[in-house]
Amino acid sequence: MEIIVRPTAEEVGVSAADIIEPFVRSGATLGLATGSTPTPTYMELIRRHREEGLSFAQCDAFLLDEYVGLERSDEQSYYATIRREFTSHVDIDDAKVQSLDGLSADTEAETRSYEQRIAAAGGVDVQILGVGANGHIAFNEPPSALDSRTREINLHPTTVADNARFFDNEDQVPRKALTQGVGTIMEAHTIVLIATGPNKADAVKALVEGPVSPGCPASVLQNHPRTTVILDDDAAAKLNR
Ligand code: F6R
Numbered sequence: 001m002e003i004i005v006r007p008t009a010e011e012v013g014v015s016a017a018d019i020i021e022p023f024v025r026s027g028a029t030l031g032l033a034t035g036s037t038p039t040p041t042y043m044e045l046i047r048r049h050r051e052e053g054l055s056f057a058q059c060d061a062f063l064l065d066e067y068v069g070l071e072r073s074d075e076q077s078y079y080a081t082i083r084r085e086f087t088s089h090v091d092i093d094d095a096k097v098q099s100l101d102g103l104s105a106d107t108e109a110e111t112r113s114y115e116q117r118i119a120a121a122g123g124v125d126v127q128i129l130g131v132g133a134n135g136h137i138a139f140n141e142p143p144s145a146l147d148s149r150t151r152e153i154n155l156h157p158t159t160v161a162d163n164a165r166f167f168d169n170e171d172q173v174p175r176k177a178l179t180q181g182v183g184t185i186m187e188a189h190t191i192v193l194i195a196t197g198p199n200k201a202d203a204v205k206a207l208v209e210g211p212v213s214p215g216c217p218a219s220v221l222q223n224h225p226r227t228t229v230i231l232d233d234d235a236a237a238k239l240n241r
Pocket of ligand 1: 032033034035036037038064065078129130131132133136137138139
């Protein structure tokens with residue numbers, strides 16, 4: 001994996017956008033993460049759309065994950081979040097921004113269908129990833145099988161606590177989610193993992209320097225042939241460099 005370290009989260013966003021832009025120009029299938037980390041990347045892509053004419057009209061997109069039990073209209077659903085923070089600000093066709101249905105009565109069928117829809121789109125060309133403080137990617141909590149597929153999972157208590165900042169209180173954070181599997185994510189052609197801030201430094205050290213293990217699902221990216229990890233100084237602070 002290639003490692004890029006930039007001084008600030010904003011500059012991390014610019015470096016990530018530099019990798020993603022050629023894919024957008026070729027009408028790629030984008031893999032989109034939610035959460036705080038990609039916000040500067042999305043802001044930079046929105047800026048390039050507005051000021052430089054970068055068009056997403058030929059792109060389609062798949063989200064990584066979704067909470068179980070939230071209406072799509074709930075502002076904390078990832079369906080609503082990605083529209084509010086990114087896709088409604090560019091010219092991608094809304095119908096081409098796909099996500100898992102966290103209200104599905106048949107999660108087996110929903111997760112199987114999601115895999116089929118990704119395959120039918122020709123797979124994800126460039127996947128944007130964040131990493132949890134506990135080493136998760138998407139919502140593949142440790143331990144997660146490194147060949148796991150899209151499925152329902154129980155959120156780890158540390159993830160519930162981390163994500164409580166988006167809700168009025170921790171009790172409102174859903175305890176379950178649907179997530180692309182580790183094996184599903186590994187099939188993306190190119191991966192851009194972004195991490196910023198001191199609370200990611202341990203996870204970054206484990207994912208870059210630790211053993212490849214289900215205990216740190218992000219570590220599997222060491223085996224991916226086209227992964228770039230983009231860090232700010234704080235997230236990179238514990239790396240042996
Ligand atoms: C979100 C996702 C998660 C986040 C991770 C980091 O779609 O898949 O894995 O990327 O929890 O979250 P933030 O960026 O909020 O620190």
